[in-house]
Amino acid sequence: MIWDFWRKKQLEEAGALARRQHSEWLTRALASRRAFPRIPTRRVDQGGFQGQMERKAGPSRAETWWRLALDRVPTEESE
Secondary structure, three states, X not given: OHHHHHHHHHHHHHHHHHXXXXXXXXXXXXXXXOOOOOOOXXXXXXXXXXXXXXXXXXXXXXXXXXXXXXXXXOXXXXX
């Protein structure tokens, strides 16, 4: 049982860190007035992300983004 407590605490700390980082990024993004890509509201098979994927580096950037994002997700082996 004690191990579950520590695991839960670590997950909560990771969540708090993610929320803080996202908040800081949003604050900077909004203050910069730079035009950032919009998040598509359609599924990929219905044309979502089509504009990004049609760019020369689009598929490569998407692959890199997902690899980096998924590398941050803890797995049972890493716990």
